[in-house]
Every structure is written in C-alpha cells, then in structure tokens.
Amino acid sequence: xxxxxxxxxxxxxxxxxxxxxxxxxxxxxxxxxxxxxxxxxxxxxxxxxxxxxxxxxxxxxxxxxxxxxxxxxxxxxxxxxxxxxxxxxxxxxxxxxxxxxxxxxxxxxxxxxxxxxxxxxxxxxxxxxxxxxxxxxxxxxxxxxxxxxxxxxxxxxxxxxxxxxxxxxxxxxxxxxxxxxxxxxxxxxxxxxxxxxxxxxxxxxxxxxxxxxxxxxxxxxxxxxxxxxxxxxxx
Amino acid sequence: xxxxxxxxxxxxxxxxxxxxxxxxxxxxxxxxxxxxxxxxxxxxxxxxxxxxxxxxxxxxxxxxxxxxxxxxxxxxxxxxxxxxxxxxxxxxxxxxxxxxxxxxxxxxxxxxxxxxxxxxxxxxxxxxxxxxxxxxxxxxxxxxxxxxxxxxxxxxxxxxxxxxxxxxxxxxxxxxxxxxxxxxxxxxxxxxxxxxxxxxxxxxxxxxxxxxxxxxxxxxxxxxxxxxxxxxxxxxxxxxxxxxxxxxxxxxxxxxxxxxxxxxxxxxxxxxxxxxxxxxxxxxxxxxxxxxxxxxxxxxxxxxxxxxxxxxxxxxxxxxxxxxxxxxxxxxxxxxxxxxxxxxxxxxx
Numbered sequence: 001x002x003x004x005x006x007x008x009x010x011x012x013x014x015x016x017x018x019x020x021x022x023x024x025x026x027x028x029x030x031x032x033x034x035x036x037x038x039x040x041x042x043x044x045x046x047x048x049x050x051x052x053x054x055x056x057x058x059x060x061x062x063x064x065x066x067x068x069x070x071x072x073x074x075x076x077x078x079x080x081x082x083x084x085x086x087x088x089x090x091x092x093x094x095x096x097x098x099x100x101x102x103x104x105x106x107x108x109x110x111x112x113x114x115x116x117x118x119x120x121x122x123x124x125x126x127x128x129x130x131x132x133x134x135x136x137x138x139x140x141x142x143x144x145x146x147x148x149x150x151x152x153x154x155x156x157x158x159x160x161x162x163x164x165x166x167x168x169x170x171x172x173x174x175x176x177x178x179x180x181x182x183x184x185x186x187x188x189x190x191x192x193x194x195x196x197x198x199x200x201x202x203x204x205x206x207x208x209x210x211x212x213x214x215x216x217x218x219x220x221x222x223x224x225x226x227x228x229x230x231x232x233x234x235x
Numbered sequence: 236x237x238x239x240x241x242x243x244x245x246x247x248x249x250x251x252x253x254x255x256x257x258x259x260x261x262x263x264x265x266x267x268x269x270x271x272x273x274x275x276x277x278x279x280x281x282x283x284x285x286x287x288x289x290x291x292x293x294x295x296x297x298x299x300x301x302x303x304x305x306x307x308x309x310x311x312x313x314x315x316x317x318x319x320x321x322x323x324x325x326x327x328x329x330x331x332x333x334x335x336x337x338x339x340x341x342x343x344x345x346x347x348x349x350x351x352x353x354x355x356x357x358x359x360x361x362x363x364x365x366x367x368x369x370x371x372x373x374x375x376x377x378x379x380x381x382x383x384x385x386x387x388x389x390x391x392x393x394x395x396x397x398x399x400x401x402x403x404x405x406x407x408x409x410x411x412x413x414x415x416x417x418x419x420x421x422x423x424x425x426x427x428x429x430x431x432x433x434x435x436x437x438x439x440x441x442x443x444x445x446x447x448x449x450x451x452x453x454x455x456x457x458x459x460x461x462x463x464x465x466x467x468x469x470x471x472x473x474x475x476x477x478x479x480x481x482x483x484x485x486x487x488x489x490x491x492x493x494x495x496x497x498x499x500x501x502x503x504x505x506x507x508x509x510x511x512x513x514x515x516x517x518x519x520x521x522x523x524x525x526x527x528x529x530x531x532x533x534x535x536x537x538x539x540x541x542x543x544x545x546x547x548x549x550x551x552x553x554x555x556x557x558x559x560x561x562x563x564x565x566x567x568x569x570x571x572x573x574x575x576x577x578x579x580x581x582x583x584x
Contacts, residue, residue, distance in 0.1 A: 148448070
C-alpha cells in the first residue's frame, strides 16, 4: 500500500471535520473521494499533506507514519498537493511558478527535462511562460497548478477539485491529462464534487459524508450503486 | 520589441549612473548647505531602514509594525559599545548586524506562526517593549537622560603608523551613508534574485501553495525577519554615531509607521520604489517642519499631512509610486479595460 489512512480524526477547534476516516491507495491507482460540500474531502487531503494534524489515527505513506512530519518534508518524500481553487502564485511568471514546483530539487538537467515534459502535456503554458500567473485564464491556472505539482516529481499526487469553475470542455481535457499523468507512473488521489466524471476516470472510489466514509467500492460499482446515483449523480 | 527593451535597459542604466553621479557631487553644488546635507543623510538613512523593512511586508507579505524596535536595538548596541568600550564603528557594524538578527530570530521564531493581524500586533508590542526597556533600565541605558557624547566615526590607521581621521561635519557621513545604501541595495538585489527571494515571493503570493512546493514557511519567515531586523540595527548604529546622542523617545512607534508609509507609498516590494518613498517622505517631513510654524501650526501636524498623502495615494495610485512589475501590469490591464469602452461608443457615432 502506498498510502493508508487509519481511523483519522481531524478537528477545527471543536468542529469535528473528520470523524474517523480510513482510506487506502495502492501504487499506480487513481482513487477518487467524492462527497458534498463540507463532507471533509479537502480536510482529508490537507491532513495527508501535513497542513492539518489529525487528533487521532495515523497516516502511513510507504508504511511509514507521516502525521508528525512537517509539510515541506512530506513534499520531499514524494507527496504533492494541488490545493483547491487553483492556488498558483499570481504575481510570479509561469516559469517562476514551475521553478518553485521544483524548489526541493537540485538537478538542473532533470528540472529542465521536466519543464519540457509539462510543456508537452500543457502546450499553452509554453506560450504563456513569461506571463504572470494571475493573468492566465481559469483553465490555464489549473493546468499551471497541476504542472507545478508535477515539477516536484511526486509519487503521489493529491488533486483537490481540479474541475472547479472550469468550462465543461476544459474539464474533459484536464481529466484526460490526469489519466495521462497516471499512466506515466504517478499515483493519484482525487477529490471531486463532479462525481460522475471522477468515477469515470478512477479505478476505485470512496464516498465521504459528514466526515465519515459512507461507501467504498470500485468506481464501476459505485457508478451503478442506487444510493450514489440518487445522491451524487442526479439520476 | 527586443530592440526597444534593450534601449529601455540602457536608459534605466543611464538613469542609475546619472543619479549616482548627482548624489556624489551633491555636496559641492552651490545651494547645498550643511542643513541640506543633513537632510540628504537622513534620506539615505531612511533608505537603508525602509529597504530593510521592505523584506517583511514587501517580499513576504507580512505586516510588521515594530521595525523601530530593531532600529533602537541597533542604535543602543552601537551607542553602548562606543560609550563603554570605545569600539570602532567598523567593528560595531557587523556586531549590530548580528545583534539585530539575533533579536529578529528571538522575536520571530515564536511569533511567526501567527498569521496576519495577530502577528502585526505582536510586532507592535515588541517595539513598545524596546522603548520601555530603554527608558527604565537606567543602569544600562541611562534611561530618559539619554546617551550623550558618543564618539564620532573615525578611520584610525595609527596602528599601522598612519593618521587618524575623525568624521567631523556632515560631509564624511554623507559619503559613508551613500556607501551603506549601495551595499544595502546590492544585497537586496542579490536576495531578490536568489532561491531565498523566490521562496519569499511564493509565501507572499500564497502560503498553502508555497507549502505544497515544499517550502518550510516558518524557517523562511524567520530568516526574512532576521535579515530585516539586522538592516534595521545597522541603520540604528549609523544613526548613533552620526547624531552622537541617543534617547529612548527617538524610537517610538511613529518611526515604524513612517518607515512603513515610505514602503507603501513607494511601492511595496520594489527596491527602487521603496527608495523613492524614503526620498519623498523624509524631504516632505523637513519641508513641513519649516512651513508649519510659519502657518502657526504645531510641527506634529505633519503626521496629519502624511495621513492625507496615504489617503490620496490609496485613491489615485493604490499600488504606490513604483509598484513591482507584476502589480504594475495588473493595474495597466485594469486601466486598458476601462479605456476600451470609450472608442466603442465613438465608432457608433
């Protein structure tokens, strides 16, 4: 198992955001986490990336507990988060954004190689490379956020709502790219409100409701599940 | 496009060399009296201070209201070391730099976990503490009596059988201040283009995204705070040896506020902008000091004038006189959009 969450409880003060979440992500999988607003999806990712610390439970990465590891060291270990809402650096150029993604790396040749690689995945970023992040369109900012995360060469990529606020045509191409990134050897844990899409593109899925895992199954099964259909697929 | 940019660059270079040349010959211009030179030194001193402070709000996006605390620590470090041990200014400068940095770390390490306004309040409290300490620890600082008779700066070559020059009058201090400003600007440019600067800008733009890039927020913020404090202390140690008298009320909160105003007015984060801010506010302050009594107003009214300037700036030039390029581009984009509406109406006619 690449990543294991064991009965993780995370609180914001007195508010219990996660009431005991257990999740497993295997190497080379795409796993999705679906659920409504405030169910605890982003909190789960923030807990994995170390920005939040759980009150109880354990997060194991490659069998090693990372709950007390500093967030920057978790990135060093190969877990990289793309935060919700396309958090790029608006006052820095596209190139500077990508350089920061590779902040922990010292291998200049490898970094240049990876810049070429992400420009291959997102050709529009090459055209915009001297523009400031804040002047990009919503879709381009999302691409930049993902590209920046890839620059750290993560083993595990945590994606928080990559479809948020994007035009439908862009959403499909972003998900196509996510699949492509996965095929190149990056494991992906995906948080999405767009359950239909997330389940189509992932192998397994977890349904999270008010801080607890309500259901977990292969994505194909979840797509056919009557409850999921009613609650999340609008059928 | 490429050609134009090259021309711009050389023009920028010409302006820089021109300004430096002007600064170097300034004391020999006919209208320059000792008083003018005194103000010029004050401008240079505040350039160092505002460049130092700029690291925290300008490069890291953190509000620091207690900068004057480090200025005061530097001044008293210099004053006391001179007073008691007669140390040379050239030895004191690095010591003040280190002492400032130590206090920056001592204050920053526990408090930089706080965010936004909470951090600003702590820094404010710190500067008040420094003033209280300087006032009340009479055994150390002589308290409100002040610290008079601090030696002037000198270049002492008697050790090698050479002469000893004492800095008398404003002229040598003026050139010393120019050298210190040049060094500060050089260091700031180097930091701005370094990995360290890049990490700071990431923190300024977005903390969560910065963490996701593997940047250790606390460590980089503490480094920023320490370097900023160190430059404040260097400014203070120059001040002590220049005016040769210190008293605690020179380091009241108003000074922090004034330096912050210079940064905001000049353009937060922009090295040139910050220096322009220092020129504008220091000279304005001195002009008002002359004009206000003539109008029958107390000198303190100049703070009212500063407030007015800040309000006008927020209305007409919210990013400052010379904002950083990215912000300037954003402002331009906003202006272009507004202008676009007009020709559309014109075409209809």
